[in-house]
């Protein structure tokens with residue numbers, strides 16, 4: 341049997357700066373361990389805990405707290421993040437890492453919009469397109485060829501920007517605003533998803549299935565993450581029972597962790613530096629072993645608000661040691677979409693031949709979308725509308741001859757045509773081709789991204 345390759349795919353949850361006061365850091369740690377230190381929450385206490393110099397707590401707790409505080413040194417301003425980016429995006433830095441083909445390091449940027457929040461104690465950079473635009477500029481300025489992908493943070497019940505949440509249903513307005521604005525203003529539509537807080541639930545499972553063919557969120561691992569106080573009772577990133585052998589799978593309709601008959605592909609992705617679900621020598625070796633007879637997707641992830649370089653360097657050292665033990669297996673730094681295509685076994689001819697294409701026509705007040713090549717991913721193309729007053733809308737289409745014909749009527753029940761500045765339609769196919777078409781100033785234009 342022919343050996344495969346291990347595709348090393350580095351996913352970065354791209355969220356901009358993150359500030360944490362000493363008081364907030366201590367409160368977070370106390371909540372995490374379910375304890376109260378009974379100390380004033382200030383910088384002096386924080387420094388003492390970091391140095392392991394607090395007498396009244398037991399030594400194992402002290403060590404755990406110390407490790408978390410040391411690994412949670414956040415980049416709190418764009419200046420700090422940009423200093424890192426200019427360093428790690430440089431050709432010289434990328435070349436410090438070399439894959440089996442002699443190629444340099446590749447990043448995959450999963451960019452979030454922090455939106456829908458009422459309080460923002462961590463001073464996150466709020467607003468639609470704000471982090472997206474910051475990154476697309478710096479990637480362009482540094483001539484980086486890395487791709488931008490999708491990340492979304494569901495909104496917590498009290499709309500606090502620093503808390504985790506799981507519900508897409510509770511975040512639907514912001515979700516569609518984010519997609520619609522990126523589509524209309526930047527001609528961008530997501531192909532690859534990374535789950536916010538590593539978490540999926542039925543509502544996100546079904547949402548993704550409508551639009552996004554690739555998903556790199558599985559964190560199933562042989563360790564009891566449910567012992568951690570913030571993960572007890574299957575809270576948050578619950579991938580219990582999902583494949584742990586680096587295989588790519590289709591999820592089940594009701595249980596995203598099970599293999600099933602949905603169309604999107606889910607790959608596995610472990611943390612580069614975290615208190616749980618961390619990539620290690622054992623997991624890397626499993627990928628190399630699996631690659632003895634097939635291509636393997638090995639995803640790793642971290643955040644842009646922590647120093648990315650030290651986390652890559654640590655991982656790369658282990659990767660190199662492991663590759664010496666498996667000299668016949670090549671490891672290849674990869675863009676996510678390229679890795680999916682290789683692991684699934686999609687040929688270039690197949691990808692090109694089946695590239696989704698649709699045409700738009702506007703007759704009187706009715707928009708018709710006709711799919712003329714390939715097949716759309718999901719049930720319908722994505723419709724986004726920008727009104728002349730600056731509002732953005734998403735809506736369902738009306739279904740004609742499914743799945744190749746769709747309609748949308750502009751009138752008093754929706755929007756009148758004279759109220760509209762732009763209409764954009766996007767669709768992926770199962771191969772990761774994306775067709776975008778738009779109507780603006782009575783002109784129809786089409787793009788592939």
Ligand SMILES: [Zn+2]
Pocket residue numbers: 353355452491493535536537
């Ligand atoms: Zn995130």
